[in-house]
Amino acid sequence: MRAVNVLLNNFSSCDEFLSCNVNSLGDFRNCGRKTIMELAEFRENIIAERCKTTTLEQKIQNRPWQAEDFLKLPPSEENLLFLPIFSSKQLTNFAANNLHPGFKGGSRLADFVFSVRTFKILKRLGLATIGEVMVFPSGNILTQKNFGRKCLKEVQNTIRSFILSGDITQASADTQPDSGRQHAIDYSSYKNLVVSFVQHCLKTKRDQEIVCIRLNFPSTMPTLEQLGSQFCITRERVRQILKRGNSLLVVKAHRDLLSDFWEIIEQIIIGGGGIISLGELAGALRSRFEWTHTPNPSALGQLLSIWQTGKTFASATDQLSVDTPCLSCHHPLELLSHLDLSEHDSYHFEVVGNKILTYCKDHCDRNSIQKFHKAFIKQIVSAANSKFIFHDDVVFPSDRWLIRHGERLEDLIVHVLENHGKPMHYSEIGAAIRKENIKHREISDHNVHAAMMRYDTVEIVQRGTYGLKAWGVGGYRSVSTAIEDLLDAHDLPMRRSEIIKHLVGEYSEQNISAALHTWASRFVSIGEGFYDRPERWRKRSVSGLIELLPDALVNLARFITTNNNCSYKLVLALVFTRGMDENGAFYLPTLKERFFNFYLGRQKKGELVEAENVLVRRIGELDAGEIKNKASKEPLKSFLNSNFWHTKYSSLYLHEVLVELLANPAVHSLLLIILLKGIDEYFATITPPSSNYSKTTIGPDTRTGEAAPCLSDDSEEEIMNLSSESTLSITIKKKSRGKISL
Numbered sequence: 001m002r003a004v005n006v007l008l009n010n011f012s013s014c015d016e017f018l019s020c021n022v023n024s025l026g027d028f029r030n031c032g033r034k035t036i037m038e039l040a041e042f043r044e045n046i047i048a049e050r051c052k053t054t055t056l057e058q059k060i061q062n063r064p065w066q067a068e069d070f071l072k073l074p075p076s077e078e079n080l081l082f083l084p085i086f087s088s089k090q091l092t093n094f095a096a097n098n099l100h101p102g103f104k105g106g107s108r109l110a111d112f113v114f115s116v117r118t119f120k121i122l123k124r125l126g127l128a129t130i131g132e133v134m135v136f137p138s139g140n141i142l143t144q145k146n147f148g149r150k151c152l153k154e155v156q157n158t159i160r161s162f163i164l165s166g167d168i169t170q171a172s173a174d175t176q177p178d179s180g181r182q183h184a185i186d187y188s189s190y191k192n193l194v195v196s197f198v199q200h201c202l203k204t205k206r207d208q209e210i211v212c213i214r215l216n217f218p219s220t221m222p223t224l225e226q227l228g229s230q231f232c233i234t235r236e237r238v239r240q241i242l243k244r245g246n247s248l249l250v251v252k253a254h255r256d257l258l259s260d261f262w263e264i265i266e267q268i269i270i271g272g273g274g275i276i277s278l279g280e281l282a283g284a285l286r287s288r289f290e291w292t293h294t295p296n297p298s299a300l301g302q303l304l305s306i307w308q309t310g311k312t313f314a315s316a317t318d319q320l321s322v323d324t325p326c327l328s329c330h331h332p333l334e335l336l337s338h339l340d341l342s343e344h345d346s347y348h349f350e351v352v353g354n355k356i357l358t359y360c361k362d363h364c365d366r367n368s369i370q371k372f373h374k375a376f377i378k379q380i381v382s383a384a385n386s387k388f389i390f391h392d393d394v395v396f397p398s399d400r401w402l403i404r405h406g407e408r409l410e411d412l413i414v415h416v417l418e419n420h421g422k423p424m425h426y427s428e429i430g431a432a433i434r435k436e437n438i439k440h441r442e443i444s445d446h447n448v449h450a451a452m453m454r455y456d457t458v459e460i461v462q463r464g465t466y467g468l469k470a471w472g473v474g475g476y477r478s479v480s481t482a483i484e485d486l487l488d489a490h491d492l493p494m495r496r497s498e499i500i501k502h503l504v505g506e507y508s509e510q511n512i513s514a515a516l517h518t519w520a521s522r523f524v525s526i527g528e529g530f531y532d533r534p535e536r537w538r539k540r541s542v543s544g545l546i547e548l549l550p551d552a553l554v555n556l557a558r559f560i561t562t563n564n565n566c567s568y569k570l571v572l573a574l575v576f577t578r579g580m581d582e583n584g585a586f587y588l589p590t591l592k593e594r595f596f597n598f599y600l601g602r603q604k605k606g607e608l609v610e611a612e613n614v615l616v617r618r619i620g621e622l623d624a625g626e627i628k629n630k631a632s633k634e635p636l637k638s639f640l641n642s643n644f645w646h647t648k649y650s651s652l653y654l655h656e657v658l659v660e661l662l663a664n665p666a667v668h669s670l671l672l673i674i675l676l677k678g679i680d681e682y683f684a685t686i687t688p689p690s691s692n693y694s695k696t697t698i699g700p701d702t703r704t705g706e707a708a709p710c711l712s713d714d715s716e717e718e719i720m721n722l723s724s725e726s727t728l729s730i731t732i733k734k735k736s737r738g739k740i741s742l
Helices: 002-010 014-019 022-027 033-062 067-071 116-124 130-134 149-165 168-174 190-201 205-215 224-231 235-249 252-270 278-289 297-307 331-337 349-363 374-382 398-405 409-420 426-436 445-452 479-489 496-503 509-518 534-539 542-546 551-561 568-579 588-605 624-641 656-662 665-686
Strands: 275-277 319-321 388-391 394-397 458-462 465-468 524-527 530-532 585-587 645-648 651-654 718-723 728-733 739-741
Touching: 002 033, 014 033, 022 033, 116 149, 130 149, 190 205, 190 235, 190 252, 205 224, 205 235, 205 297, 224 235, 235 252, 252 275, 252 278, 252 297, 252 319, 275 278, 275 374, 278 297, 278 319, 331 349, 331 374, 349 374, 349 394, 374 388, 388 398, 394 398, 398 409, 398 426, 409 426, 409 445, 409 458, 409 465, 426 445, 426 465, 479 496, 479 509, 479 530, 496 509, 496 530, 524 534, 524 665, 530 534, 530 665, 542 551, 542 665, 551 568, 551 656, 551 665, 568 585, 568 588, 568 624, 568 665, 585 588, 588 624, 588 651, 624 645, 651 656, 656 665
Parallel strands: none
Antiparallel strands: 275 319, 388 394, 458 465, 524 530, 585 651, 645 651, 718 728, 728 739
């Protein structure tokens, strides 16, 4: 840059510079001894170029031909100078494809090794072949930013070496500063192969070491962070070095250095059927070159990605393939389909490979295979339409592999049933799986049975006996399904006793009760021993149920379920209707006691007892007798003023006409259901949206007046939500143990 500034500041033309004495250059500012030597050399080059140009012009004047005519002749040292990249003259109506074939103008620019700056500018100009560079005037290319005479000289030297030698590798090597390096690749070991290859392609020692580590590592590939720590540089710098190094390694001139290596790999792949795994290739290369150590397949994959650009090889199972007739031949598949498995239920892949090799030699004239690779056998097995399975280097028939190594229980169960041909008890299916399958030797009959109940391909035939749904021999209903069908067919919720009465001939009473208590998502206990489907119970309304009552009871039901600012009237009517005697009477002290027990049961279960401003909400704080008398006072007064009830002595009596109607069990049950629905809807309206009060049971027990028992039995854990004014806490209630705070 200093020499350039001296020229630009002191001379206006080349002629002025040539007329100046070299000794007088020292008088200029910033022009020292080193700059004078550089300018003197530049001056000699100008004089030499002018002499050469003069000679060329004389030759051109002696010949009537144009520059285009010389470029259509075979290339030589003489007509090389007619190329625009050398002469800087623009040729009219002449393109790269008009050059003589000897110029090899169709060679890709990416196959040449240029400096980063030169290659970027050539790429920016849109030049894709070396011929396009040859016909590009040197004067025009010098106008590009950052493209100076040094870059131009690099391009010209590369073109000259390429045209005269015809070798891209030699042309690229001649333009490198260290072109005298040894080009031979050392095949004595995989490590030496990588080192000798990288040393030729890269210049700096640190870059060579980093790239060599990435192409040859013992176990796992080092990360950018680890490489950065090793060489005291940042991980970003490591990434840049690897990116730059890889871009140089994939240049054709460099890839061709390993052409013998790539050819040997291709021979190995073709000699084993046209496909091979990375791990198997590493072993084959060790045998071929007699290396003492097998290269890491992942490291070998990094080197192979230079050969097959655009592909990545990361693990030993990754495969390389070469297009060969064996990959599309039908003979191996024919032999596999006729493989005799009556005596042996499986074959090692090498045995299968030898059988296929023998078969192919008898049926194929071009066969030159010595031993089929493992990857080839795996591909043939996978193409056999799922008739065979390749597992742990062994070829199995699909059915034998499934029963021995299958993991999905559904597949195993279906396989056992298909082989048996008829329905089996779940314990027999479990025994067959434990006998044959390696992964499920400890599975219990209970787990097999639980799995079968979830599968759509299997259906119950009889109790404990299952078959395939495709057989169409089902028809057995589980107890829960039978209860669902019964409730769906019934218009109203049913008592537990009614459900047992309908199904006891088909199922035991214990199983029916267990199903009602276990399947909380399928059945809901609404209280008083009634059960309904959850979705149907949610859709029912009090007004819709009242319409089903006899006319004389409609007014009574509407009186009880309307104009309620608390639940007292609903609960009192429920307790009375449930416990009145045949004359429609209920002893008042007992009525109040059961009325109080209803709320006490909700409070013990952690359910919402009442609204904030209602007396019963203070249950547990006030005296029980005070709550009983004060809370029941107003609803009893309302009952007596309604003309539906009257008192006599110490008992409350219902009107005789209504008692006669309620003597019908169906009408009596319907009124109870209406009262239960009214209570359910009332508590739903006052329950805070953020609360999670238990909805397991609704309504008190028929016999004691207390809340109905929880649905889970003593052996199960029951989660209860206990509410307070500020927070909600969760406890577990378990047999023989108290409540454990979570």
